[in-house]
Amino acid sequence: MKINERSLPQGMILDIQGDLTYANRTVFKAAIEKAKQACCKNLILNFEQVRFVDSAGLGLLVLTAQSLKRVQSKVSLLKPQIYVREVMSLANIPTMIPIYEREEDALTVRAA
Amino acid sequence: MMKSNVMKSARQAAGLSVQSEASVATILLVEDEPVTRASMVARLTRLGYRVLEAENGRVGLDVARREHPDLLIVDWMMPEMDGPTLCEAVRRDPLLKSSQLLLMTGQDQPAQIAEGLSRGADDFLSKSASKQEIIARVLAGLRTSRLVRELETTGNHLESSLLLLKRSQEETEADLQAAASFIRSQLPSQGSLAHGIVLSWEYQPSLLLGGDLFGVMAIDEDNLALYILDASGHGVAAALRSVSLMTFLRVDNILQLIGSYDPGKVLFEANRRFPLSADGEYFTLWVGQLHLPTGSLLYASAGHAGALLSSAQSPSRWLTRSSFPLGFDPSAQFACDRLFLKPADRLFLLSDGIYEVPSSNGEVWGRVRFQEVIDAGRQTSLSATIASSFSAARCWQQAQQFSDDAAIMGLELTESRERTFI
Numbered sequence: 001m002k003i004n005e006r007s008l009p010q011g012m013i014l015d016i017q018g019d020l021t022y023a024n025r026t027v028f029k030a031a032i033e034k035a036k037q038a039c040c041k042n043l044i045l046n047f048e049q050v051r052f053v054d055s056a057g058l059g060l061l062v063l064t065a066q067s068l069k070r071v072q073s074k075v076s077l078l079k080p081q082i083y084v085r086e087v088m089s090l091a092n093i094p095t096m097i098p099i100y101e102r103e104e105d106a107l108t109v110r111a112a
Numbered sequence: 113m114m115k116s117n118v119m120k121s122a123r124q125a126a127g128l129s130v131q132s133e134a135s136v137a138t139i140l141l142v143e144d145e146p147v148t149r150a151s152m153v154a155r156l157t158r159l160g161y162r163v164l165e166a167e168n169g170r171v172g173l174d175v176a177r178r179e180h181p182d183l184l185i186v187d188w189m190m191p192e193m194d195g196p197t198l199c200e201a202v203r204r205d206p207l208l209k210s211s212q213l214l215l216m217t218g219q220d221q222p223a224q225i226a227e228g229l230s231r232g233a234d235d236f237l238s239k240s241a242s243k244q245e246i247i248a249r250v251l252a253g254l255r256t257s258r259l260v261r262e263l264e265t266t267g268n269h270l271e272s273s274l275l276l277l278k279r280s281q282e283e284t285e286a287d288l289q290a291a292a293s294f295i296r297s298q299l300p301s302q303g304s305l306a307h308g309i310v311l312s313w314e315y316q317p318s319l320l321l322g323g324d325l326f327g328v329m330a331i332d333e334d335n336l337a338l339y340i341l342d343a344s345g346h347g348v349a350a351a352l353r354s355v356s357l358m359t360f361l362r363v364d365n366i367l368q369l370i371g372s373y374d375p376g377k378v379l380f381e382a383n384r385r386f387p388l389s390a391d392g393e394y395f396t397l398w399v400g401q402l403h404l405p406t407g408s409l410l411y412a413s414a415g416h417a418g419a420l421l422s423s424a425q426s427p428s429r430w431l432t433r434s435s436f437p438l439g440f441d442p443s444a445q446f447a448c449d450r451l452f453l454k455p456a457d458r459l460f461l462l463s464d465g466i467y468e469v470p471s472s473n474g475e476v477w478g479r480v481r482f483q484e485v486i487d488a489g490r491q492t493s494l495s496a497t498i499a500s501s502f503s504a505a506r507c508w509q510q511a512q513q514f515s516d517d518a519a520i521m522g523l524e525l526t527e528s529r530e531r532t533f534i
Contacts, residue, residue, distance in 0.1 A: 022344075022345055022346060025392075051474055051476075052468070052470070052474075052476060054344075054468065054516065055342060055344035055345070055394075055396065055437075055464070055516075056344045056345050056392065056393075058344070058437070059344045059345075059388065059391075059392030059393060059394050060392045062388060062392065062394075062440050063388065063391075063392040066388075083476055083478065086479075089434055090415060090417060090432070090434055091396070091415040091434075091435075091436065091437055091440070092415065092434045092435055092436045092440070096436075096440070096441070
């Protein structure tokens, strides 16, 4: 898994490449922790290049949402692929973490 | 007669590095010519080494086996046993592995050097070598000897550690096997579950212990409780958490806690008791209650991929709805759905590990392909259909072992009208 970080005035985007799974949890957690340390108030996880999310990956997403909420920060998902979207939907994730199709929307809506 | 002699070190001359080596090093000089031997012994002794001497190869081998010298300086031509033969004998002796062999020769022809090396010598020393060259070659030989001894010591430690590690692994493996057997013993028996209901399942944990569990239990004489749970993550930790939830789901426990096996209420209570862990670990759970006389199935899901209903009359369909897994939202409610099972209907409870298998290019097999295998299996037995699903998944991923726990439990209602427990 590779995670590229982009800092913008309206928030931070993590471009994630690879599967979000139990095996990759350490890399993901480190990236989230770094974003929190940077006091990011609007974190956007770009899932365009994420092909698969397993149950452990879902747990990490929810932990991320909960921990950011505690520090008055927000997290959203950008452009998840169809299969990932199905998995998210089954676990009702979109009611907890908003999903956007366009980067501008994620930045403007969430920053508002 | 053997003539060996331990000489006291003179501890003089030749600088610090030589003295440092000399403080521990023992050199055995094997030379038949008395004058040359005495001269060399004197020279080495002056350099501070402990020097032993022998007048031929046979005597030299005896001394070497007794004293384990760091370095042997061996003449080529000697009576009884020549230098190269002594080198071969030393190399064959495992207790002399670290001793370095410096072969002395009056010539330095390439063919002779090659023969000496092939017969076990580590280096060569010309009989006409200067004092500086002798010191340099002796130091090099002693340095190698010390390194080989250090390697031997390290190797011995590694060997002992490896042995301990192997024993420890065997014990852990035995413990895990026992735990896996226990967990397997908690899974339902296959075959006729009740008059009119057949049960079959297949389960392959990704590791020795799995985090997916399922069960079928009698609530009373007319009702069955069914569930399948999936702990996020793998291995021992996931298995332990699963057993904890499995214990919670026991009929006597649930009836005591909430008074019925209503799936929505079971999930609500489980959601309260099994929060998301600090590491993001959680469960998904599907729970059903089957009323045997009528075939009424009441079910609810907490984020679980759920169950699949396969009917003779229509294509299979999933029995699940979008819902939070356990622990995601402490206030979550879990709605129930109801349907009526008919004779010949098959109900499959399954973990996502069975269809979330990637092909060699990363494409996931998926729910739709899994469903097609289930539909195609209508003409075969329940157990054969389950086996086909596993085969198809393995074929897709081109591997026998699953990367996640894979489980399918299937129930089939036979044509019998009366469904009661055996």
